[in-house]
Amino acid sequence: MKFKGRVWKFGDNIDTDAIIPARYLNTSAPEILAIHCMEDADPGFAKKVKRGDIIVAGKNFGCGSSREHAPIAIKAAGVSCIIAKSFARIFYRNAFNMGLPIFECLDLWERVSEGERIEVDGEAGFIVVMNSNTEPFRIHPIPPFMQELIRDGGLMKHLSKKG
Amino acid sequence: MGMTITEKILLQHTDIGEIHPGMLINARVDIALGNDVTAPIAIEEFKKAGGKQVFDRHRVVLIPDHFTPNKDIASAQQCKILRNFAKEQEITHYYEIGEVGIEHALLPEQGIVLPGDLVIGADSHTCTYGALGAFATGIGSTDLAGAMMTGEAWFKVPETMKVIFYGHPGKWVSGKDLILHLIGLIGVDGALYRAMEFTGETVEKLGMADRFAIANMVIEAGAKNGIFIPDEMTKEYVKSRAKRPYTFYSSDPDAAYSEVMEIDAGKIEPQVAFPHLPSNVKGISKVGDVKIDQVVIGSCTNGRIEDLRVAAGILKGRRVAPYVRLIIIPATQEIYRTALREGLFEIFLDARAVISPPTCGPCLGGYMGILADGERAVATTNRNFVGRMGHPGSEVYLANPSVAAASAILGRIAGPDEL
Numbered sequence: 001m002k003f004k005g006r007v008w009k010f011g012d013n014i015d016t017d018a019i020i021p022a023r024y025l026n027t028s029a030p031e032i033l034a035i036h037c038m039e040d041a042d043p044g045f046a047k048k049v050k051r052g053d054i055i056v057a058g059k060n061f062g063c064g065s066s067r068e069h070a071p072i073a074i075k076a077a078g079v080s081c082i083i084a085k086s087f088a089r090i091f092y093r094n095a096f097n098m099g100l101p102i103f104e105c106l107d108l109w110e111r112v113s114e115g116e117r118i119e120v121d122g123e124a125g126f127i128v129v130m131n132s133n134t135e136p137f138r139i140h141p142i143p144p145f146m147q148e149l150i151r152d153g154g155l156m157k158h159l160s161k162k163g
Numbered sequence: 164m165g166m167t168i169t170e171k172i173l174l175q176h177t178d179i180g181e182i183h184p185g186m187l188i189n190a191r192v193d194i195a196l197g198n199d200v201t202a203p204i205a206i207e208e209f210k211k212a213g214g215k216q217v218f219d220r221h222r223v224v225l226i227p228d229h230f231t232p233n234k235d236i237a238s239a240q241q242c243k244i245l246r247n248f249a250k251e252q253e254i255t256h257y258y259e260i261g262e263v264g265i266e267h268a269l270l271p272e273q274g275i276v277l278p279g280d281l282v283i284g285a286d287s288h289t290c291t292y293g294a295l296g297a298f299a300t301g302i303g304s305t306d307l308a309g310a311m312m313t314g315e316a317w318f319k320v321p322e323t324m325k326v327i328f329y330g331h332p333g334k335w336v337s338g339k340d341l342i343l344h345l346i347g348l349i350g351v352d353g354a355l356y357r358a359m360e361f362t363g364e365t366v367e368k369l370g371m372a373d374r375f376a377i378a379n380m381v382i383e384a385g386a387k388n389g390i391f392i393p394d395e396m397t398k399e400y401v402k403s404r405a406k407r408p409y410t411f412y413s414s415d416p417d418a419a420y421s422e423v424m425e426i427d428a429g430k431i432e433p434q435v436a437f438p439h440l441p442s443n444v445k446g447i448s449k450v451g452d453v454k455i456d457q458v459v460i461g462s463c464t465n466g467r468i469e470d471l472r473v474a475a476g477i478l479k480g481r482r483v484a485p486y487v488r489l490i491i492i493p494a495t496q497e498i499y500r501t502a503l504r505e506g507l508f509e510i511f512l513d514a515r516a517v518i519s520p521p522t523c524g525p526c527l528g529g530y531m532g533i534l535a536d537g538e539r540a541v542a543t544t545n546r547n548f549v550g551r552m553g554h555p556g557s558e559v560y561l562a563n564p565s566v567a568a569a570s571a572i573l574g575r576i577a578g579p580d581e582l
Binding site: 013015017018021022023025026027028039040041043059060063064065066067068069086088089090093094097098154155156157159160 | 200201203204207208211212213229230234235237238241284285286287289301302303304305306308309351352355356382385387440527528529546548549550551553555
């Protein structure tokens, strides 16, 4: 389970209102939510982000509401995975349940710049900043059952496949 | 080794012999809650996964409170999904307009959640029910879908942080101020993944509305749940409301805590959380001259009758400052009726306030009080993130009802002592 993409950097305490403002919560359609992804943190983000790109954020990413619209919007915008110093707990759970892989890494944020390309190996458990001689960063590998859940596209799809 | 109240409640809802922090458990849920924003996704997932019948129609609770009375066509569609599902599944606790209220005020008021319960809700402020001595935590729509099917959910048993409040709080210091002060001390991730247990002589004397306000905002410190040890006050509150048996748990004297904090409530003044984080707090004396455009008194944090009485006490015989809007939102129909009967509406109307039907509305920037670019609001709500109440260029200042009412009169952030 590997992800390669350009880095988009965000700071600490990016809340779910910044990820997907409540004024758009009268729908749960992923394609509409994607248009407004990260709108109140970086208004142009949804237009700039390309499929496979990676969000690198500070601590407590996804704090605030329990809205699953937040990981849905990020995933639908094309983001392949998120790396943050830490995640708010409901977001952490929701991201995996939506099939959006996320990783905790304390050191990457200070050592990577926006626009750099990184490769995340979710099985072996490390992150490499491409075209640089920075040492790889250790992350907790995603356990096999969780990889399967992500490949299936989230918890419910995973459960219905298993019957 | 002894156990905390959180550990005891979780253990009681499993078939295993013992639990300890860090352990992953599967547990039975007593109540699974969704609202008009989160339940439509859960219902869709439930159907897609082949769900035919919810695990227990008396224990799945559906509350259309966020964008009701329907704010627009899209919201009306979402509410219709809830209503149709409630009809089809014969859900006992579905509340239509005219009965509905803000979920976290309504469920305790109607005796739907009780001490000792394990409650999950697809709403982050589900943690409010910890005030009753229940384990209650927010989850996403998918977890709700799973629980609607199976009646179970998985949890990582949290470590517990104990917060002891002692001392006698000042006249205008409420539960809201205690929790804002605490969030200011530990930060918005200060209790990440953990349970927060509130105790001490100050807490023992707090009324239920103050306890609800405290438990409500533990999520603003990243906590999984907040909890109070149920006592005589709790018994008084639930005895006339409960329609099923309930259990009072308490923590053992030798229970293990990851951290213990002691806070002198006598030294806390009314708190104001400045934009754009609930942890960005200042005492009212250090606020300075902050002009405001709007005041909102309501929400699952501070929309209870006790909050409205405090606001009315300050607004009585006074008028809202020119060009300032005061919006008052009783959290449930029962609160609305009580406020009407007690004459509070006369006071509010004389003061030039508008009274809204129960709704989450402006708290999350839905409707019924949206801010324009550059506008500032004092709100008794729980979040002040960028764009929370409207335009991304607007600002929300969080405070208790007495500060909110006094600010409405003076047109700037102020405490009641300035009147």
